[in-house]
Amino acid sequence: MWQMASKGTKITIAITIAILVLAIAAAAEFYQATQSATNPLVFTVSAYPNKVTIMQAQNSTITIGVACLKGIPEPVTLTASGGPNGTIYQFTNQTEQLAQNGTVNTNLAIMVPPSAVSDTYNVNITASTADGQTNSTVYTLIVVNSEIQVLGTVTATSCVYISPGRSVDSFPTEIIFESIATNQTYQTHSLFQQ
Numbered sequence: 001m002w003q004m005a006s007k008g009t010k011i012t013i014a015i016t017i018a019i020l021v022l023a024i025a026a027a028a029e030f031y032q033a034t035q036s037a038t039n040p041l042v043f044t045v046s047a048y049p050n051k052v053t054i055m056q057a058q059n060s061t062i063t064i065g066v067a068c069l070k071g072i073p074e075p076v077t078l079t080a081s082g083g084p085n086g087t088i089y090q091f092t093n094q095t096e097q098l099a100q101n102g103t104v105n106t107n108l109a110i111m112v113p114p115s116a117v118s119d120t121y122n123v124n125i126t127a128s129t130a131d132g133q134t135n136s137t138v139y140t141l142i143v144v145n146s147e148i149q150v151l152g153t154v155t156a157t158s159c160v161y162i163s164p165g166r167s168v169d170s171f172p173t174e175i176i177f178e179s180i181a182t183n184q185t186y187q188t189h190s191l192f193q194q
Contacts, residue, residue: 066104088110
């Protein structure tokens with residue numbers, strides 16, 4: 001039947017099909033826009049842990065979670081700002097595709113420079129969509145000196161017995177301290193001499 005149709009009829013049918021395809025595409029786009037307007041995306045951003053203590057010139061990693069609470073899921077782009085000058089923030093995945101009523105997690109590596117000033121900083125983590133929606137969270141970054149002053153006295157009265165009546169004085173060559181505030185371990189070399 002198609003072969004028996006005239007050239008004009010074939011053109012008319014082709015134009016009608018093209019218009020129909022364009023109309024369906026426009027209707028789908030309109031439906032998507034209507035759904036976005038009537039059912040906007042609502043999402044939250046969280047950081048775990050929300051407080052990090054780090055020494056100068058060291059790295060730490062935290063987990064960033066973005067949860068889609070309702071609406072049509074979209075990709076979100078993550079950024080970090082704040083902290084001491086020269087701090088580098090690197091996301092495992094800077095852009096994440098949200099899932100309906102789901103949470104996506106990515107790691108954030110924090111690299112603090114040796115020149116960082118010891119202080120407490122607020123760091124903002126922001127998630128943004130292509131249409132300009134944003135949400136953010138704040139976590140606390142505490143920077144401590146990589147070299148610390150230890151006050152106190154260490155008394156060493158160690159002695160190693162070799163055999164009855166024979167002993168050799170022995171002193172520690174290094175001492176390890178653990179900070180109660182940060183749970184960091186510090187190692188120092190002894191100045192004791194025989």
